[in-house]
Every structure is written in structure tokens, then in C-alpha cells.
Amino acid sequence: MGILARGDDSVEILKIKGLKKTYGGKTVINGVDLTISRGEVAVVLGPSGCGKTTLLKCVNGLESHQGGVILFNGQPLGEGGLKWTLARQKIGMVFQSYDLFPHMTVLSNVMLGPLRAQKRAKDEVYAQALELLDRVGLSDRRDDYPRQLSGGQKQRIAIVRALCMNPELMLFDEVTASLDPEMVREVLDVMMGLAKRGMTMLIVTHEMEFAKAAADRIIFMDEGVIAEESEAGDFFKSPRTERAKRFLNTFYFD
Amino acid sequence: MKGKTNGTLRTMTALAAGLLAAGLLTACQPNSNDTPAQSSGGDTPREQDAQEQDAREPDASQAELERGATAEIRERGKVRIAVFADKPPFGYLDETGANAGFDIVIAKRVAKDLLGDENAVEWAHVEPANRVDYLESDKVDLVFANFTVTPERSERVDFALPYMKVALGVVSPEAAPINDVSDLEGEQLIVIKGTTAETYFTNEYPEIELLKFDEISEAFQALTDGRGAGLAQDNTFLFAWANENPGYAVGVGSLGNQDVIAPAVRKGNAELLEWLNEELRALGEERFIHQAYDEALAPIYGDVVNPEDLVVEGGEL
Amino acid sequence: MPNSGIDALLSVNNLTRLGQGLAVTLKLSIISIAISLALGLIYGIAMTTKNKLLYGLLKLYLEAFRVIPLLVWLFLLFFGGARAFGADTDGFTASVIVFSMWGTVEMGDIIRGAVQSIPACQRLSAEALGMTKARIYRHVIIPQAVRRFTPAAINLVTRMIKTSSLAVFVGVTEILRVGKQIIEFNMMKNPMASFWIYAFIFVVYFIICYPVSRLSKRLEAKWEY
Numbered sequence: 102m103g104i105l106a107r108g109d110d111s112v113e114i115l116k117i118k119g120l121k122k123t124y125g126g127k128t129v130i131n132g133v134d135l136t137i138s139r140g141e142v143a144v145v146l147g148p149s150g151c152g153k154t155t156l157l158k159c160v161n162g163l164e165s166h167q168g169g170v171i172l173f174n175g176q177p178l179g180e181g182g183l184k185w186t187l188a189r190q191k192i193g194m195v196f197q198s199y200d201l202f203p204h205m206t207v208l209s210n211v212m213l214g215p216l217r218a219q220k221r222a223k224d225e226v227y228a229q230a231l232e233l234l235d236r237v238g239l240s241d242r243r244d245d246y247p248r249q250l251s252g253g254q255k256q257r258i259a260i261v262r263a264l265c266m267n268p269e270l271m272l273f274d275e276v277t278a279s280l281d282p283e284m285v286r287e288v289l290d291v292m293m294g295l296a297k298r299g300m301t302m303l304i305v306t307h308e309m310e311f312a313k314a315a316a317d318r319i320i321f322m323d324e325g326v327i328a329e330e331s332e333a334g335d336f337f338k339s340p341r342t343e344r345a346k347r348f349l350n351t352f353y354f355d
Numbered sequence: 356m357k358g359k360t361n362g363t364l365r366t367m368t369a370l371a372a373g374l375l376a377a378g379l380l381t382a383c384q385p386n387s388n389d390t391p392a393q394s395s396g397g398d399t400p401r402e403q404d405a406q407e408q409d410a411r412e413p414d415a416s417q418a419e420l421e422r423g424a425t426a427e428i429r430e431r432g433k434v435r436i437a438v439f440a441d442k443p444p445f446g447y448l449d450e451t452g453a454n455a456g457f458d459i460v461i462a463k464r465v466a467k468d469l470l471g472d473e474n475a476v477e478w479a480h481v482e483p484a485n486r487v488d489y490l491e492s493d494k495v496d497l498v499f500a501n502f503t504v505t506p507e508r509s510e511r512v513d514f515a516l517p518y519m520k521v522a523l524g525v526v527s528p529e530a531a532p533i534n535d536v537s538d539l540e541g542e543q544l545i546v547i548k549g550t551t552a553e554t555y556f557t558n559e560y561p562e563i564e565l566l567k568f569d570e571i572s573e574a575f576q577a578l579t580d581g582r583g584a585g586l587a588q589d590n591t592f593l594f595a596w597a598n599e600n601p602g603y604a605v606g607v608g609s610l611g612n613q614d615v616i617a618p619a620v621r622k623g624n625a626e627l628l629e630w631l632n633e634e635l636r637a638l639g640e641e642r643f644i645h646q647a648y649d650e651a652l653a654p655i656y657g658d659v660v661n662p663e664d665l666v667v668e669g670g671e672l
Numbered sequence: 673m674p675n676s677g678i679d680a681l682l683s684v685n686n687l688t689r690l691g692q693g694l695a696v697t698l699k700l701s702i703i704s705i706a707i708s709l710a711l712g713l714i715y716g717i718a719m720t721t722k723n724k725l726l727y728g729l730l731k732l733y734l735e736a737f738r739v740i741p742l743l744v745w746l747f748l749l750f751f752g753g754a755r756a757f758g759a760d761t762d763g764f765t766a767s768v769i770v771f772s773m774w775g776t777v778e779m780g781d782i783i784r785g786a787v788q789s790i791p792a793c794q795r796l797s798a799e800a801l802g803m804t805k806a807r808i809y810r811h812v813i814i815p816q817a818v819r820r821f822t823p824a825a826i827n828l829v830t831r832m833i834k835t836s837s838l839a840v841f842v843g844v845t846e847i848l849r850v851g852k853q854i855i856e857f858n859m860m861k862n863p864m865a866s867f868w869i870y871a872f873i874f875v876v877y878f879i880i881c882y883p884v885s886r887l888s889k890r891l892e893a894k895w896e897y
Contacts (some may be wrong), residue, residue, distance in 0.1 A: 163796055189802035200797035204815050204895070214801030217811055259797075266801065441856035442848070448853045452689045479843050486745065492754035493845075572855075572863050599861060 114174060114270055114301050115160065116141045121168030122155055122325075129155050131143065131325040132169070137270070140299045143314040144333070147322035148348055153305045156322070157272045161185070161192045174269070188221055192215055193263030194272040197279050199255040201247040206236070208243040211262045219266065237291050253284030253326045263265065264295075271295070273304040273321070289315075309352050314339055321345045424620075424627040425469065425671045428496055432573060433477045434469055436440075436462045437495040437631040440480035441579045444595060445501045454478050457651040464643060465618075468634055487511050497631070498619045503551075513622055515631040516670025517615035518644050523552050524590030525607035526578070526597050533585040534606040539563050542584035547574050552587040555611045578603075591652075594660040605659070615667065634669070639669020680731065680865035681872050690869075694876060695762075701833045703768050708775025708832070709825075715776050716783025717809070734777045743838055745770045763842035763867030771832060778828050786821035787813055813868040819895040826888035830881040835860045847873055 115137040119330045122130040129153045137143055145153045158164035160171060162178065162185035171178045178188045179207075201210050207229060215226040227231040234240040247255055256276055263271060273292065289311045296302060296315050306312060312319065312333065319336040321329040329342045340346045380455060428434050438458055439446030449455040467473035479495050486502060490512050498637045503521070504514045525544070527533040533542075543566045546553040556563055566583045568574040575596065578586045585606070587592070593605045618635075620627045644666045652665070680686060719730050737745070750766040753759040761769070790813055798808040840849040851869045858865035 161800060163799060186802045186804055187692075189800055195799040196793065196797060196798075196800075198793055200793045202794065202798070202812055202816075204819060213811060214803065217807050218802040218804075262801070423754075441853045443857055443859060447857050448689075449857065450683065450685050452685065480845060481843070482841060485747075485751075485841060486749040489843075492751035493758075494751070494754060494760070525674065562729075570866075572866055575863065 112138050113172075113354070115303070116158070116172040116175075117169065118172070119169035120156070120159060120166055122152070122159055122164060122166045122172065124155075129325055130159065130166070130323050133322075133325075133327055135320065135327065135330075137301060137303060139269075140303055141317050142296045142300075142302045142304065142315055143318045143320055144316035145305045145322055146307075146312065146348065147302065147328075151322045152272050152325045153322050157194070157274050157303065157305055160270075160272060161189050161194055163194075186218070190214070190266055191268055192270045192272060193266055193268035195256070195259050195263050195274065195276050197275040199247075199252070199259045199279075201255055201259060203247050206244050206246060207239065207250070208249070210258060211265050213265050214262065224334045230261070230265050233264050234258075236294075237261055251284060252280045253287045256280065256284075256288045259289055260288070269301060271300055271302045273302060273306065275305050275307065277306065277308060303330075309337075309349075321348070360455050373662075394590060395430045424496070424624050425630050428627075431471060433475050434466050434497065435479060435495040436466070437479045437481040437486060437489045437498040437500050438462060439500045442501060444652055446499070454606065455651070456645055457519075458499040458501060460647040460651050461479075461638075461644065462497070462618075462646075465497070465499075465631070465634055466640065468637075469630075487617075490619060493621060496620065496627065501616055502619055503614045504617050511622055512619040513624060513628050514617040514619045515628055516635040517617040517667045517672070518635065518670075519616040519665055520613050520664070520667055520672065521591055521616060522608075522613045523555055523587055523610040524593045524605045525587045525610065526593040526603055526605050527585035528581075529602055529604050531584065531607045532604060535552045536560060536607065536610070538606075539584060543582070545574050545577050545583035545586040547571055547588065550588065551614070552589070556587060559611070591656070591660070593654075594652070595655045598655065598657040598659055609664070613672075615672065617670075636669045639671065642668060644668050676865075678868045680854060680862050681868040686854050688883055689850050689854065690727060690872065690876075693845060693847035696844060697833070697846040697848075698880070699837050700764065700767055700844065701772070702837045704771035704775055704830055704836070705832055707768070707772040708779045708828075711772070711776040712779025712783055713814075715780030717787065719780055720787050730780075734781060737774050737777045742770065742774055742835065743841060745774070746838060746842055763839060763844045766842050767836070767839035767844055771836065773797035775828065775832055779825060782824045782828065785824075786817035789817045790816050813836060819891075822891050822895075824889050826884055830884055833875065833880055833884075849875065876896060 113136055115135070117133055117135040120130055120133040120135075121128070133152075133156060135156075147153050155164055159166045162180065165179075173183065173188055173192065176183050179185060205213065211234065212223075212298075213225050215221045215229070216223060217241065231240055231243070231353040234243055237260065239254060239257055239261075242250060242254065242258075247258070250258065260276075276292075277288050280288065285308065289308060292302070292304070292311075293315055296335075304312075304316070316333040319329075319331055319333050320327055321336065321340075321342070323344050329336070329340065330344045331341065336345070337349070340349055411417065438454060439456075440448050440454070442456070443555050444456050446454070446456040446458045463473040463476065466476045479489060481489055481498070485502075486500050487500050487508060490498055498512070502508070502514070504517065508514070525536075525539075527535050529582075533539060539560075540563075543564050544556060545566045545568065546556060548567050548569055553565065556565060566577065568577060571588075574586060574588075577583055580598075587610075590605065590608055590610075594608075597603045597605050618631060620631060643669070645662060648662045648666050653662070715730065718726065719734075721727055721730075736863055741880055746766060750761060750763060753761060753766075795808060798812040803811070837846060837848040839846055845853075851873050855866040855869050893895065
């Protein structure tokens with residue numbers, strides 16, 4: 102299975118040390134340390150504006166950071182380390198607004214990265230793309246254009262597009278936030294399936310039930326720092342910090 | 356559609372020509388570097404003449420560079436002549452698309468006398484507005500394009516001896532003839548915008564009401580529709596038109612200042628100018644301009660025009 | 673009227689000449705449009721630069737063509753160039769150069785607008801696939817920009833075809849000029865010639881430009897998403 106291919110057997114796939122990100126004089130991330138192990142599903146929670154999306158974008162270099170280091174498989178990323186274009190071929194990302202390429206068919210969207218960034222053979226990529234599309238139940242839509250698809254279908258394609266690169270780590274940035282409620286489930290099911298297959302994932306979401314069910318670990322961020330980090334079960338039963346309690350309370354009606 | 360197209364083009368030419376005249380032309384005066392010096396052949400440089408003719412160009416090097424103009428043309432084997440392609444009967448293209456007309460007959464003879472072959476000509480088709488530019492930028496050696504001599508133009512090009520003279524005329528229906536300007540009192544006179552006729556009547560007879568048109572064809576249409584008592588234009592043109600249109604006659608045959616039409620060379624091109632004047636004198640002796648008239652104009656003017664009213668031989672008015 | 677004047681149009685000689693004029697019009701237009709497309713792409717992408725100096729220079733060049741009439745550029749190159757530098761360009765070449773320079777900036781500005789109208793997230797999601805900048809342009813930005821720029825570009829193309837008639841002022845004998853020559857030749861005998869000749873030229877321009885704008889409509893419909 103492609104997605105489970107391992108370059109080395111180190112347990113730590115991602116290690117972030119003292120990450121700082123400022124944006125026009127404003128500090129968005131103020132010293133984040135985080136380690137993700139291979140096969141782990143980590144869910145980042147936190148109020149909006151806490152820096153969680155920015156954290157994700159720093160990991161694959163879509164946002165530059167001003168302090169700290171990011172190690173991927175022990176190798177520093179960015180300037181002086183592994184080039185971002187290469188790092189991104191191993192770190193997949195799915196966005197809130199799907200961002201499929203509207204001028205390409207579903208199949209072309211999925212095959213673009215493997216062919217043009219990874220320069221893999223077309224036959225092999227084609228076979229893998231069909232298999233992945235089939236797995237999310239959309240192989241019959243391979244020749245459609247994004248505009249012909251529903252939001253949920255688009256997001257599933259976006260996930261397949263990232264998976265077809267055989268990433269070692271997947272970043273999910275509020276991928277269900279733009280979806281109509283009845284479509285949220287089909288996307289979360291795909292992610293759940295990935296978790297079961299052992300994909301390492303760093304997920305930003307507001308779906309609490311999903312977080313409970315899928316996450317190995319919860320990372321609670323507030324005001325640019327990690328305020329609390331615990332086993333998923335513990336976090337929802339008994340959050341240690343006041344901030345986390347207050348945050349969780351906003352999701353329940355007593 | 357037609358009036359609009361031409362009107363726009365005309366406006367744009369006028370605009371561009373104005374802009375050019377205002378700034379660009381003066382900015383890029385003909386300086387020394389555009390013609391490679393020709394040392395071979397040529398007559399004695401007539402530097403003095405060149406200087407007198409061109410007060411703006413005191414630099415003698417200009418005349419020196421021009422000294423070999425005829426030699427340069429002979430070396431090239433072709434003389435570049437600017438003519439009209441859409442002004443019959445003076446310069447136009449015939450049914451087959453070949454250059455023809457009064458100007459062309461004379462120009463071909465000049466080419467023959469210069470190069471021994473009347474077809475050794477590179478024709479450039481010009482518009483009224485860019486004849487001066489063609490000479491100034493050395494795109495052509497000679498202009499034979501119904502070029503009326505005016506003081507303004509004489510500052511920028513050198514005219515040779517004239518070969519034709521023109522005056523204004525008024526054409527009218529034979530049934531209601533206009534035989535004198537006084538007959539126009541209380542009547543409308545048709546003119547074409549931007550012509551000498553318009554300027555002349557506006558200045559000299561402001562009391563005569565003018566009916567103005569953009570296009571020659573519109574103006575004649577108006578005359579045949581009876582919208583004006585007469586139409587004022589170059590007399591030569593009117594003679595030709597009246598000859599083709601029975602029932603109309605040129606009642607007023609010669610009006611206003613007589614203008615002369617002459618070929619021109621680039622300002623300061625004294626050697627070529629001198630050669631051309633000699634040539635025109637020689638042609639005058641053999642009455643060649645009359646031959647050109649018979650060939651190009653007589654078929655159109657018929658016997659209503661006296662060639663002596665038009666033709667100038669040897670530059671003698 | 674002695675006759676309808678249509679014989680001026682129907683003579684074989686005249687039709688042949690109008691055809692030759694049309695060929696000149698098309699040749700001039702097609703060469704200028706092709707150069708404008710190629711250079712306009714480079715110019716347009718360069719216009720999206722964040723370098724203020726480069727942008728300023730490119731913008732100045734653009735404004736120079738917007739502010740100064742094309743005919744002046746034509747005269748400047750054809751006559752002024754000869755006067756100032758002894759650069760003896762023939763009328764056709766001068767026209768191609770000026771129309772291409774103009775077309776490049778107009779095309780470039782359209783391309784710039786199209787490129788900048790592509791949402792930033794399109795670039796981000798392509799970057800997230802590990803694609804290089806050049807490949808992102810090649811496979812994601814430009815194909816989408818082309819679809820957005822097509823209607824405006826086609827409009828420019830038809831404008832360029834029509835503007836090619838300015839070349840008569842530097843001695844190029846294109847279709848409009850041939851028409852005028854035939855009309856003037858027939859002036860005396862056949863005053864209605866002008867109607868038929870101009871009607872013919874009108875139809876010819878229509879025949880060239882109409883399919884181009886139809887094509888644009890069809891592409892727009894096809895690329896709608």
C-alpha cells in the first residue's frame with residue numbers, strides 16, 4: 102500500500118521546536134513545540150484566531166515562520182534544509198475551500214501533482230488515481246469537472262488528490278467547515294478510513310464528535326501557544342485548563 | 356459608413372500631423388547621418404545655393420552629402436517617386452492597378468531621362484498629409500503628387516519649376532448658370548471641407564452661404580439634387596466633371612489666386628533640384644507637358660478646357 | 673443614376689485587387705496578433721511583479737501607448753526613425769512593429785488582469801502539491817487565465833484587424849486603400865461605386881471579425897465553470 106510506504110522507521114515523523122510566526126508586527130504563533138509520531142492522528146482544537154491554521158501552513162511552508170525549526174523525519178525543512186517543493190511532496194494538505202483546479206477533470210486534478218511535481222510514470226499514477234477514487238466512491242466521476250460535483254464530492258476528490266502523492270503526513274485544515282451538514286459525514290468517513298489505515302494526520306477541525314472518535318491526541322491551542330495537550334479521551338472528559346473547559350462548553354447546551 | 360470612415364481617418368491624420376509638426380519634426384531635424392556620403396561622381400557641390408535655400412540648415416555638410424544625389428539614384432538603378440494613387444486624373448491606379456495619370460506621365464519621362472528606363476521607378480503612394488514627411492525622412496527622391504506650391508511647404512521642401520497651374524472654378528446647371536460670383540447672391544454654394552475653395556470663399560466672400568461636405572462624391576450628389584446653386588472646386592476637376600455630366604457647365608472658369616503645381620525634392624538637395632529644373636526646361640522645349648496633357652487629361656477634359664489654362668512649359672508662367 | 677455602380681465591384685480586376693488588399697490586411701493583422709500574443713504573455717506576467725521599479729517601467733510603457741495615438745507612433749517610427757537614425761523601415765514593417773508593440777501592451781494588460789483574477793488559493797493548493805513556480809504557472813495559472821482573458825483578447829484581436837487600416841498612412845496598400853483607389857478611379861463615371869465598394873469592405877470585415885467573436889462566445893460557454 103503506497104500510503105503506508107515508510108522511508109525510515111523513526112517514530113517521530115514531525116518535530117516542531119520553538120516555532121514563531123509574526124504577521125505585520127502581530128505574533129500569531131508564539132513558541133510552539135510539537136511532536137507527531139508516525140501513524141498518529143492529532144487533532145488541533147481551539148477558538149478561531151488561535152493560530153491553528155497558521156500552524157498547519159507553517160508545517161508545509163505555505164506560511165513562512167520567523168523563529169524555531171521544523172524537522173521532518175529528522176531533517177530540517179525550508180532554508181538550508183529540505184526544499185519546500187520536495188517536503189510538500191511528502192506532506193499532503195487539504196483545504197477548507199477544496200481548491201480543485203476548475204479547468205481540469207477530476208482525474209487530471211488527481212494526477213497533476215504525481216505527474217508534474219513527482220514526475221512519476223503516467224500508467225502507474227493512473228492506476229493509483231483510479232484505485233483511490235474508487236476507494237472514496239467517485240471513480241465514476243473521473244471525467245467530470247469540479248463544477249459538476251457537490252461540495253462533499255469535491256472535498257473527497259481534494260483528499261484523493263493529496264493522497265495520490267503518497268504522503269507520509271496529511272494536513273487537514275477545517276475541511277468540513279464549508280460543507281452543507283448532510284455532506285460533512287461523507288468526508289469525515291474518508292478521513293476515518295485513513296486513520297484506520299494508519300495514515301499520520303494533523304487535523305484542524307471543529308467537529309468535536311469526529312475528534313473524539315478519530316484522534317489519538319488533542320492539541321488545544323489558544324492565543325498562539327499550545328495551551329493543553331492530552332489523550333483524546335482525557336481531553337473531552339476532563340480538560341485540565343480553564344481555557345479548554347470554556348472552549349468545550351461552547352459546544353454543549355446544558 | 357463611408358463618410359464616417361474617411362472622416363475619422365482624416366481627423367486622425369490631421370491630429371497626428373499636427374502633433375508631429377508641433378514637436379517631433381522639429382525634434383528630429385534632418386541631420387547629417389542619414390545618407391551615407393557618396394563620393395563617386397556628381398557635379399560640383401552647390402553649397403551656396405543649398406545654404407540660401409535652407410536657412411535652418413547652415414551646416415554645409417548637408418549639401419555635401421546631397422551632392423551625389425543623382426549619382427546615388429543611378430547607382431541604385433531606381434528613382435523613388437511619391438505619387439497619388441487615388442486622385443484621378445493626376446495620379447491614380449487604372450483598371451489593372453497600374454499607376455496612371457498626368458503626374459505619372461511626367462514622372463515616368465523624368466525617370467527615363469535620369470536612368471534610361473521609364474519603368475525604373477519605385478512608386479510610393481502618398482496621402483496629401485504626408486507628402487512632406489516622405490521627403491523629409493528620405494523615403495522618396497521626388498514628389499510628383501499634385502503638389503501645390505505654398506510658402507509653408509517651401510520652408511520644408513524644395514520645389515522645382517512648376518508644370519501646371521490651377522485656379523478655382525464654379526460649376527452649375529446649364530439651365531440656371533452661375534457665370535459670375537455676383538450670381539451667387541442669395542444662393543447656396545457647395546464646397547468640400549478643407550479645400551482651397553472653402554478657404555477662398557470664407558475669406559473673400561463671407562456673405563455667400565456655403566453648404567459644406569466631407570466627401571467629393573457627396574458634394575456632387577448635392578449639386579445634382581439641386582441643393583445648391585453651384586459647386587466651387589479646382590477648375591480642372593470641374594471641367595472634367597462637367598465633361599462627363601451633360602447639363603452642367605463651368606460658368607466661372609478661373610477665380611482667385613492662381614496656384615502652381617510643381618515637383619519637389621528634399622530640402623537642401625540642391626544637386627537633384629538643379630538636375631530636375633534643367634530637365635523641366637528641356638521638356639519645355641519639346642513641349643512635353645502638352646503631350647502629357649493630351650495623353651492623360653485631354654480624354655477627360657475634352658475640348659471644354661483650353662490646355663493653355665493648365666499646362667506650364669519650362670516653368671514659364 | 674446612369675447605372676447602379678455595382679459593376680465597379682464585380683470587375684475581375686477590381687475583385688483581384690481587393691483580394692490582394694485583403695491579403696495585406698490579413699497578413700499585417702495576423703503577424704501583429706501573433707507577436708502580441710507571445711510577447712503579451714511575457715509582458716503580462718512581468719506586470720504581476722512585486723518589483724516596484726520594473727512595474728513602474730512596464731506601466732509607463734503601457735501608458736505611452738494609451739496616451740499617444742497609434743498613428744503618431746507609426747509616423748514616429750516610419751518618418752521620425754528615418755530622420756533621426758537613418759533607419760529606413762518600409763511601411764509594412766513599421767506597421768507590424770507599431771501594431772505589435774501596441775498589441776503587446778494591451779494583450780499584456782489583459783493577461784495581467786486575468787492572472788491576478790485567479791484566486792490566491794489556487795496557487796496555494798498547487799504549491800501544496802510540491803509544484804515549482806514555473807509548473808504552477810504552466811499548468812494552473814495560465815490555463816485558467818487564458819479562459820478569463822479570452823473574451824477581452826478576442827475583442828482586442830478584432831480591434832487590431834480594424835486598426836490595421838492605419839497602415840495606409842505609411843504607404844501600405846491594404847483593403848481600405850484599394851477600395852478608395854477603385855472608388856476614386858470610378859468617381860466621374862460611376863459615383864455609386866463608393867457605395868458598393870464600401871459595402872463590400874464592410875462585409876469582408878464582418879466576415880473576418882464575426883466568426884472570431886462567435887468563437888469567443890463558444891469558448892466562453894465551453895469553459896464556463
